[in-house]
Amino acid sequence: MKQKIAFALIMGIITTGIISFSLISINIGFKDNFFNIWLKSWAMAYIIVIPAILLIGPQIQKIIDKKMP
16 A cells, blocks of 8 residues: 555656646746746646545556456
């Protein structure tokens, strides 16, 4: 269980960081307050994605395990 939580935390940091950085840079560009906007967006995305990974991830794993023995 500890490994799954560690995995979710690390994957959450990496994926939300990349996605939020990419989308904000595309949508608003690199303005003076880009860093602050990005950090706020990253934090909100991280808070949302961690429970999603922990709750949805095991269900997806079960489906994949059944489909690919």
